[in-house]
Amino acid sequence: MSRDRILDAAASVFAGNGYHRTRMDDIALAAGVAKGTLYYHFPGKADLFxxxxxxxxxxxxxxxxxxxxxxxxxxxxxxxxxxxxxxxxxxxxxxxxxxxxxxxxxxxxxxxxxxxxxxxxxxxxxxxxxxxxxxxxxxxxxxxxxxxxxxxxxxxxxxxxxxxxxxxxxxxxxxxxxxxxxxxxxxxxxx
Amino acid sequence: MSRDRILDAAASVFAGNGYHRTRMDDIALAAGVAKGTLYYHFPGKADLFxxxxxxxxxxxxxxxxxxxxxxxxxxxxxxxxxxxxxxxxxxxxxxxxxxxxxxxxxxxxxxxxxxxxxxxxxxxxxxxxxxxxxxxxxxxxxxxxxxxxxxxxxxxxxxxxxxxxxxxxxxxxxxxxxxxxxxxxxxxxxx
DNA sequence: ATATTTGTACTGACCAGTCAGTTTATCAAC
DNA sequence: GTTGATAAACTGACTGGTCAGTACAAATAT
Structure with missing residues (x-):
């Protein structure tokens, strides 16, 4: 499931850059997933966090x-x-x-x-x-x-x-x- | 000096909303000062903070x-x-x-x-x-x-x-x- | 004369969120 | 086991709002 990959990626990107300096595009990139997929699984950045x-x-x-x-x-x-x-x-x-x-x-x-x-x-x-x-x-x-x-x-x-x-x-x-x-x-x- | 008024205002606005949720316009408003004055005294938001x-x-x-x-x-x-x-x-x-x-x-x-x-x-x-x-x-x-x-x-x-x-x-x-x-x-x- | 301040309008980058469309799984029915 | 249909998962170019920072001419101290 890519939801897990997203969470994993989000963890390391958020951890590395902090919440505000992390772009949704970064997370998508790190997860090897299109940006839209993020929004398929989570309503938004805040919810993902x-x-x-x-x-x-x-x-x-x-x-x-x-x-x-x-x-x-x-x-x-x-x-x-x-x-x-x-x-x-x-x-x-x-x-x-x-x-x-x-x-x-x-x-x-x-x-x-x-x-x-x-x-x-x-x-x-x-x-x-x-x-x-x-x-x-x-x-x-x-x-x-x-x-x-x-x-x-x-x-x-x-x-x-x-x-x-x-x-x-x-x-x-x-x-x-x-x-x-x-x-x-x-x-x-x-x- | 309006520099002090700016710092005072910045203190309370930053304190109330946090760094990221604070706009330069807010600080200017709170200080009773034009936005340009902020930039006359400080190179930018980060420096003001x-x-x-x-x-x-x-x-x-x-x-x-x-x-x-x-x-x-x-x-x-x-x-x-x-x-x-x-x-x-x-x-x-x-x-x-x-x-x-x-x-x-x-x-x-x-x-x-x-x-x-x-x-x-x-x-x-x-x-x-x-x-x-x-x-x-x-x-x-x-x-x-x-x-x-x-x-x-x-x-x-x-x-x-x-x-x-x-x-x-x-x-x-x-x-x-x-x-x-x-x-x-x-x-x-x-x- | 010089330094400071104002007001307003403007620019441009940035980025969260959207959406029309494509691919991939699921599962029936023949 | 191939077909066709429906849903679920995914894509990525695009949009729209936000906001730091700029521009500048005019006003007001000092």
Whole structure:
């Protein structure tokens, strides 16, 4: 099916150039398909992007959830989830940056809200995890939703730096830094 | 000078609509100035945006640096800096989101790199602060640059959520959550 | 005199989206 | 298994709107 070829091509072209700098003609070219075919499968550019983004984010959510292991302490669960998320981010680097960043800007409101909905589900998933940690007494997180949003940003910021200067910071260091921060904070001593 | 009026207007229009959805005519209208005047002062749209972004980020950097107080423990210094940064973010909310997010996407490479340079200076400033904390034995941060990048993302993520749902999360809660995380981490117990 | 500003009209590139038409699969009926 | 018919998939030249940037003569500061 050429619909898949289109999505694949769109992924790499969007990833390489960003939403606005990507022309429908580019995608058609990359997919080895006529421009009209794009519009046969998708109502328009925004919808194509939406399909791509939502499917990608769903995948991230699914993959991350499977990393959970209920037979393990909460802090360890958090570690597993972050580990998986960071790995996925690194693997689908360009695309990940679009999901986490480009969404904010420039898209028509209706399309954006769809994508934000999926993003919100990922955030809610993290928040819930933190909340459970609170209940089981393993964590002490005053505002889980806020913290979940922060975690995503934290992850994004670190991964982005690591991707920009791969020779300076490996994925392992990202995981290490993040975990250290989450578990014990930055300070040497507990007051 | 109408150059300032233009920058002011550009700030609010860019902030409201994002870079791509902002027309030069809009800015001219908002500034109460003829379109030609825009081009009298700035070579083009991208340059206008660049001027705005770099000046804004310079301001952030300057303001944040003045929040420092050398006669105070490092953890407290960190608190001061974050406090100031979060306050500024909240005050210039729309603009801040552009600085932190829109920059990544859609801009021509030459313009973007200018802005990224200023952003990098802010990041470097934070990294240096962390580094000093390490040396004085107050902090234990394995990779200051990485952590600094993460902190910016963390801050951005939390502030964004707080701005989207102001009734749910106040600026104070953002500061509180962030500090709690940075000082002690999420976990209840130290291993 | 020079620098700045205005107003309006214009140009030209760019690009999302269209559409009339062609090809390819599907499936019956003889 | 060939024919013919109907739909599904695909094509690519073309259109139309948008918008950055230009032109320029006249007005107004400085």
């Amino acid at each position: 939406r399909a791509l983004a939502t499917e990608g984010l769903e995948m991230l959510l699914r993959e991350t959830k499977t990393a959970l292991d209920a037979n393990v302490p909460f802090v360890e669960q958090l570690r597993l989830v972050l580990d998986r998320t960071i790995s996925l981010y690194m693997e689908y680097d360009k695309l990940a940056q679009i999901f986490f960043n480009e969404l904010t800007s420039g898209l028509d409101a209706e399309v954006r809200s769809d994508i934000e909905a999926v993003q919100a589900r990922f955030q809610a998933f993290l928040a819930e995890l933190l909340q459970e940690g609170n209940q089981y007494g393993s964590l002490k997180v005053p505002y889980p939703a806020l913290t979940a949003a922060g975690l995503i940003g934290l992850l994004d910021g670190m991964c982005r730096l690591s991707l920009r200067y791969p020779e300076k910071h490996t994925a392992e260091q990202v995981k290490e830094s993040m975990l250290a921060l989450l578990i014990g904070g930055l300070a040497v001593e507990r007051k | 660049r001027a705005l972004a770099t000046e804004g980020l310079e301001m952030l950097l300057r303001e944040t640096k003045t929040a420092l107080d050398a006669n105070v423990p490092f953890v407290e210094q960190l608190r001061l800096v974050l406090d100031r940064t979060i306050s500024l973010y909240m005050e210039y909310d729309k603009l801040a989101q552009i600085f932190f997010n829109e920059l990544t996407s859609g801009l021509d490479a030459e313009v973007r790199s200018d802005i990224e340079a200023v952003q990098a200076r802010f990041q470097a400033f934070l990294a240096e602060l962390l580094q000093e904390g390490n040396q004085y034995g107050s902090l234990k941060v394995p990779y200051p640059a990485l952590t600094a990048a993460g902190l910016i993302g963390l801050l951005d993520g939390m502030c964004r959520l707080s701005l989207r749902y102001p009734e749910k999360h106040t600026a104070e809660q953002v500061k509180e959550s962030m500090l709690a995380l940075l000082i002690g981490g999420l976990a209840v117990e130290r291993k």
